[in-house]
Amino acid sequence: MxxxxxxxxxxxxxxxxxxxxxxxxxxxxxxxxxxxxxxxxxxxxxxxxxxxxxxxxxxxxxxxxxxxxxxxxxxxxxxxxxxxxxxxxxxxxxxxxxxxxxxxxxxxxxxxxxxxxxxxxxxxxxxxxxxxxxxxxxxxxxxxxxxxxxxVLPTGHHCAVTAGVSARTTVTVIGDGAVGLSAVLAARRLGAERIILMGRHKDRTDLGREFGATDVVAERGDEGVARVRELTGGDGTHAVLECVGLRPAIETALAVARDGGVVSRVGVPQDPEVPMGRDAFMRNITLTGGVAxxxxxxxxxxxxxxxxxxxxxxxxxxxxxxxxxxxxxxxxxxxxxxxxxxxx
Amino acid sequence: MxxxxxxxxxxxxxxxxxxxxxxxxxxxxxxxxxxxxxxxxxxxxxxxxxxxxxxxxxxxxxxxxxxxxxxxxxxxxxxxxxxxxxxxxxxxxxxxxxxxxxxxxxxxxxxxxxxxxxxxxxxxxxxxxxxxxxxxxxxxxxxxxxxxxxxVLPTGHHCAVTAGVSARTTVTVIGDGAVGLSAVLAARRLGAERIILMGRHKDRTDLGREFGATDVVAERGDEGVARVRELTGGDGTHAVLECVGLRPAIETALAVARDGGVVSRVGVPQDPEVPMGRDAFMRNITLTGGVAxxxxxxxxxxxxxxxxxxxxxxxxxxxxxxxxxxxxxxxxxxxxxxxxxxxx
Missing domain, CATH: 3.90.180.10 (Medium-chain alcohol dehydrogenases, catalytic domain)
Incomplete structure (x- = not known):
């Protein structure tokens, strides 16, 4: 064959x-x-x-x-x-x-x-x-x-489930690849009513909107973080679904998480370290997820x-x-x- | 005054x-x-x-x-x-x-x-x-x-609660300081029946046994990890309560966590990075906890x-x-x- x-x-x-x-x-x-x-x-x-x-x-x-x-x-x-x-x-x-x-x-x-x-x-x-x-x-x-x-569907779902997504949680999804879009779909399916999708490919984020994203943030890095915070009264979201795996994505994920919030990652991490020092500790941020x-x-x-x-x-x-x-x-x-x- | x-x-x-x-x-x-x-x-x-x-x-x-x-x-x-x-x-x-x-x-x-x-x-x-x-x-x-x-008591309790300790979870507590011993007490209070305390000060681990520790591991580093794994059929424990804050403690914590397990930390992290790369990802390890x-x-x-x-x-x-x-x-x-x- x-x-x-x-x-x-x-x-x-x-x-x-x-x-x-x-x-x-x-x-x-x-x-x-x-x-x-x-x-x-x-x-x-x-x-x-x-x-x-x-x-x-x-x-x-x-x-x-x-x-x-x-x-x-x-x-x-x-x-x-x-x-x-x-x-x-x-x-x-x-x-x-x-x-x-x-x-x-x-x-x-x-x-x-x-x-x-x-x-x-x-x-x-x-x-x-x-x-x-x-x-x-x-x-x-x-x-x-x-x-x-x-x-991709169960991976997006795993990300949303481990992040504790429900009707009561606001959600940020990082990444507009197939897993990120699946995570949007999964978060919506679990009842989330506010889903901010971070991605800069319009055709993809358009599909993300059809899958349930209520907001799209095309900016990256500090600008992207500022935009998500602006959309959430300064607080960030309860759940952050990190669907990329690169260092800047996890940095953004931690920065847009609300105090007491959860970052779930399903993008295979390309960096052996995660920047979860004193800031994440003082804000009680949880990192979860993993291979679905x-x-x-x-x-x-x-x-x-x-x-x-x-x-x-x-x-x-x-x-x-x-x-x-x-x-x-x-x-x-x-x-x-x-x-x-x-x-x- | x-x-x-x-x-x-x-x-x-x-x-x-x-x-x-x-x-x-x-x-x-x-x-x-x-x-x-x-x-x-x-x-x-x-x-x-x-x-x-x-x-x-x-x-x-x-x-x-x-x-x-x-x-x-x-x-x-x-x-x-x-x-x-x-x-x-x-x-x-x-x-x-x-x-x-x-x-x-x-x-x-x-x-x-x-x-x-x-x-x-x-x-x-x-x-x-x-x-x-x-x-x-x-x-x-x-x-x-x-x-x-x-x-110290609510800090140990926060560590155990965020790690999901219950009668169904095996527990490792890392650190025999006052917070570690309080975490033992809290884990026992939440119903844990198997609590492995990692510490090398006998007077402290003796108190830990009175607080509910069922096993004490005095070895550190790789030897300590091997000993905990040996005590748990090779798997590690569902919950790991990291009560130190230094890099070797979090390394040990991740290494003794069972796949799908939770590491909760309440020792103020002294390192800005946490080694949660591909291994932790593939084993679906969660890192939680924070200032109590x-x-x-x-x-x-x-x-x-x-x-x-x-x-x-x-x-x-x-x-x-x-x-x-x-x-x-x-x-x-x-x-x-x-x-x-x-x-x-």
Missing amino acids: RATLIYGAGDVRVEDVPDPVLREPTDALVRVLRSCVCGSDLWPYGSMPAKEKGRRIGHEFLGVVEETGRDVAGLAAGDLVVAPFMWSDNTCDFCAEGLQTSCRHGGGWGIPGVDGGQGEAVRVPQAAGTLVKLPVAADSALLPSLLTLSD PARAYIEELLPDVLDGRIEPGRVFDRTVDLDGVPDGYRAMAGREALKVLIEP | RATLIYGAGDVRVEDVPDPVLREPTDALVRVLRSCVCGSDLWPYGSMPAKEKGRRIGHEFLGVVEETGRDVAGLAAGDLVVAPFMWSDNTCDFCAEGLQTSCRHGGGWGIPGVDGGQGEAVRVPQAAGTLVKLPVAADSALLPSLLTLSD PARAYIEELLPDVLDGRIEPGRVFDRTVDLDGVPDGYRAMAGREALKVLIEP
């Missing part, structure tokens, strides 16, 4: 790789119907040292089950399923607590010996725990929105996607086939595309 | 200062019955640059109301009262939320124009909001325990002190009069005393 490999910064290739086969009785094979490129794929795409041997990439996909191992209960060939961006047994104590990203028998896609999602097919470890059946046909118009259940246990949220979010109450798939603004994946990376890295859908 | 001033590192003096008088209609004058030296007083005592003019110090006291301004409702001369370590109106929106440390009309003791607690008397701003009446006589044996309501809104907790904790269910005053192991305050500082800084009580 064909699959995507990354060899280094700016070097993504689609190549022939061995067809996946069942290795463990808990595996399933899934033929990929839709995959996509993630903002987090852009970190290695931007900076990974060049390697002789590529590694598989992609961690968001939905598809059709083709074969299941003998220990995979509840799934059968022909089932349409979505995979969260990490696989997990969904039975260990961490999974039972809703922290499938720390599953005792789980892991990530594209690590050695495990397929990536940007290919024609995937061997899914711990398939019974990992995959969630989708009650739609393979030609459903909902596939793009359902695909966001892999990552997407699997924990899929059943909760699925009904809203199925009945069209939310349309998270609107974050996809470009579609490519497998051969177009390298172009898709270029477009996303160059900010020409918000999020690229892949139809293998 | 006489009061304590700090002039620089190692230089604390007790001097004659003007008697306090009412300045605002919301003020009260309190004659101090008991005060004490705080671990946080040791930061300036350890490093403050020498000044020509001293500044008042001390932020924990209880005493008798001598005079009240015309807007001070609910208090009268003769009332025995305790003051939390920051003053607040207790009516603004932050106070209503239980964050009196961010009161819109509040502040700290010992700032310019405001008395410190280590003296014979104190002008208390926002007295109706700040002071809490104590239903005991001025010669009550409970005074030391009641004095801990100013700071002691005022928010006094009514809740008071009954347990009054009926002797908890004896937080046991952290005092030395008593001095006002003239003995400089010696008290020396003893605490030199770890000869755990916490020094002052009887002016």
Whole structure:
């Protein structure tokens, strides 16, 4: 089959790789119907040292089950399923607590010996725990929105949930990428009535407004902080959803948090340190969030996607086939595309 | 009257200062019955640059109301009262939320124009909001325990509450100072059944065991982390109460937190950065806590002190009069005393 490999910064290739086969009785094979490129794929795409041997990439996909191992209960060939961006047994104590990203028998896609999602097919470890059946046909118009259940929608939701977003909280969302826009959607879904979106790409913040943002702040740094404070009577917001991962974003997040407020981050931190010294301490700011246990949220979010109450798939603004994946990376890295859908 | 001033590192003096008088209609004058030296007083005592003019110090006291301004409702001369370590109106929106440390009309003791607690008397701003009446006589044996309501007991309690301590959480407490021991007491009071105390002063950790610690880890750094992990099946604890404020303590705290766990800090951070990069992110570690809104907790904790269910005053192991305050500082800084009580 064909699959995507990354060899280094700016070097993504689609190549022939061995067809996946069942290795463990808990595996399933899934033929990929839709995959996509993630903002987090852009970190290695931007900076990974060049390697002789590529590694598989992609961690968001939905598809059709083709074969299941003998220990995979509840799934059968022909089932349409979505995979969260990490696989997990969904039975260990961490999974039972809703922290499938720390599953005792789980892991990530594209690590050695495990397929990536940007290919024609995937061997899914711990398939019974990992995959969630989708009650739609393979030609459903909902596939793009359902695909966001892999990552961006539950990631935005995790950010909002851990930040304690409710009807009583004011919210700032930092970042107008697909995760930031999903966080807007999630915050609105949880009842937030005041959502300030910080982003400077008008087409994206326009979509953010449709997703529920009540205010948009295009300024960055100190000016952006001043603008959010001005919009909130000087106080900042109860919840701040940091959806970028870079140092200036977390600095802004801390600065626009109301005293006693919560900064939740779901952008992979690119800095080993967080500036939470005396100021954050004296203002009782909490830092929470982290890699989203997407699997924990899929059943909760699925009904809203199925009945069209939310349309998270609107974050996809470009579609490519497998051969177009390298172009898709270029477009996303160059900010020409918000999020690229892949139809293998 | 006489009061304590700090002039620089190692230089604390007790001097004659003007008697306090009412300045605002919301003020009260309190004659101090008991005060004490705080671990946080040791930061300036350890490093403050020498000044020509001293500044008042001390932020924990209880005493008798001598005079009240015309807007001070609910208090009268003769009332025995305790003051939390920051003053607040207790009516603004932050106070209503239980964050009196961010009161819109509040502040700290010992700032310019405001008395410190280590003296014979104190002008208390926002007295109706700040002071809490104590239903005991001025010669009550409970005074030391009641004095801990100013700071160390609610600070330990804030640490445990914000960390989400309950009967279902395992707990590590880092630091065997008065706040750490108070955090042990608070965690036990909130129902925690497994409390690991990290500290290396046996007399202090012995008191910690009496306060509720089930395990003591004397090792520090990597060895200490390994020991806590060994005690918890490799996982670390759900809640980590960081009661020191130095970089190695927060590093240890993050390392002994279970995935999905919470580190709460109440030791004033001495480092502007917190090492919460990718590891903390991938393990969904939350950092919370901050300066404790002691005022928010006094009514809740008071009954347990009054009926002797908890004896937080046991952290005092030395008593001095006002003239003995400089010696008290020396003893605490030199770890000869755990916490020094002052009887002016």
